[in-house]
Amino acid sequence: MAEGFIQSTNQKRCEEDLGNEYFMNLLSRSFSQDVKRDYTGDIVGCKMHDLIHDLAQFVAKDEYLLIKEKKEESTKDTIRHLSYDVLREDWEVPTSFLEFERLRTMLLLTHSFLCRMDHPVFDLVASKLKFLRVLNLSNSYMTKISKSIGKLKHLRFLDLSSNNIKQVPRTITKLHNLQTLNLGWNSSIRELPADISKLVSLRHLNLTCCNELERMPSNLGQLTSLQTLTNFVVDEREMHEKKASTRISELVELNNLRGSLTISGLKRLRSNPEEVESAKLKEKRHLQALSLYWDPFLFPSGEVSKNASDELILERLRPHHTIKGLLIKRFCGERLPDWIGNLVELRFLGLMDCSYLRSLPEGLRNLRSLETLSIHGCPFSADDVRQNFPHIPYVDII
Template identity: 35%
Template sequence: MDAVAGFSEGIIDPCHLLEQVKCLRVLSFKFFSLEEGLLHDSIGELIHLRYLDLSGAPVMTLPESLSFLYNLQTLKLRSCRNLKSLPTNMQNLVNLRHLDIQGTSLEEMPKGMSKLQDLQFLSHYIVGKHDENGVGELGGLAHLHGSLYIVKLENVKNGGEAWNARMAEKIHLDTLYLRWSSFKESEVCDSQSEKDVLDKLHPHKDLKVLGIFDYRGTMFPDWVGHSSYHNMTELNLRGCKNCWVLPSLGQLPSLEYLRLEGFDMVKKIGAEFYKADGTHHHHQETPFRSLKILHIENMPCLEEWESFECGDDDHAPFPQLEQLWIWNCPKLRGDLPTFL
């Protein structure tokens, strides 16, 4: 009871507490003010622990003894904004199934994450610069479910490395976000290499939500917008400043929400936007036939939005459109397509 009383008053004496709860299976320090932002080393003695929640705690570092918790299945670190690294031997937590690191300040993942083969939920993966913590470590995580946010993709050296992530095999993911770090205009990027990396990161065909942020290539690979992604309902493309043409998105059959933002080089929304070959053949499916919301924002060079000559009203694009947002496109002429 003393331990419980200590929790209710927000006062934590870790040594005293952990001596009494050696068989503890669930432990939460959620939003507790840990002394000096530290989790005590003795946490590693709770070898029966299955669930540990540190969400919102001002923890700055995690003790290496955390990697002794071989039975741990859930580790929640959401909104631990001061946390910059995970224990170096995280790969020892072989029974871990849920790892939430959203809202932390982690700079990269620890080495050997591919050994956590029972992992079913991973909120974020921060790509490191070395093979042992690079994007290829995702290849061993075949059972990921729900959503995944991959960041610092500029650290992926080539398409072969990206292919090792085996994203197309992660059939239980329904949401995928891919982000490159923003870069200075003076930086030189190999556009073909950038495109190859994104090409090899293509997800499985049943994905529902996709976001691509700060992509540095000049063109998108063909899988982005391919009609085989029949379940995709939401697509976000933002900060792709080097791209000079929008990908072909009109043949995504279930797409309901589309956001295009920060395409600094795009001057024209042309026929290729509606269909991959950029032609107006009538036998094709109605472009954007399920789209309800379209956002076009921060495109300073956009001048023209070309119409799509469909021949009859039954095949005009955007038959379900409910909301159209055009924001900060100062050069766009007012002669928008007639079907709008």
């Protein structure tokens, strides 16, 4: 998508669906093989046949370049896609690649070694490589993003995952063509730019394992093209007097969401459980997996006590009946809602630290697609669960 290789003539079909069709056609012709799938059945990895790989390298030799350390660099004007294969921990990003001023792609393959893209080098990238569409700086141990990122006007795909970034500069919102922003595994990020709604082309926002994220930016709900939003943190509105709070109702218009969504901090809604219904999760028919955390972060925050409001909250968080994965953590009610028994395509159900649950829904007997029931920190014995729900192939209880 970022390179413009997917062209749709049908406005009703999104580029993601068309790209998936391309991939499945290649798979059927053995261009790709050995696919790996997640528990929802989606393909998450594959291999390319050696002969196909050799052919691809031959066909693309004038446009693609892989530079390894100590290897003489090419200066061909035709190079559009560049990768650096970094093998040493003390390697520094050279500036010689700036000769390729027509670059569309720049990948830094660091293998998790210490490789710094400091501000002076980044500023050079932003000033010289103005036509970049794809920039991958994952695993580069970055702690800050240069404000000059806003100069890359044509950028469509930006991967800053697995770094030590604490703050995303506001200038990133100048990237009006940006479709994919991957900030996953930056555990120190606390907030996103307040005016993120200016990223009008954004379709994929990956915040996986951004565990310190305190709130979502206001007007996030204006990004109605979003198909990926991995995390949504419920705001504690009595905090931050100077900043507009983000309500869970920001999710109401995001009906194109796919993949996995985690909503955390649900205990902050106990004083107003009616507000939860405004999220309209049951209208998000493309979602594959939903995780519901009552704590604001992935880790427990102190002792919990029974709370009847949690049952009202969970009742109103009913997802579309085609969801395939559901995880509930730190829920403090006594019973789960009946709608769980209507999730006819559910394959995975996880319950973690739900200390006050008295029983499991009888509707679980109707879920013939359910393959895994994982229960950790809940008052149920393995023997009782297996006896009452013998049709579930794998039951994991700790």
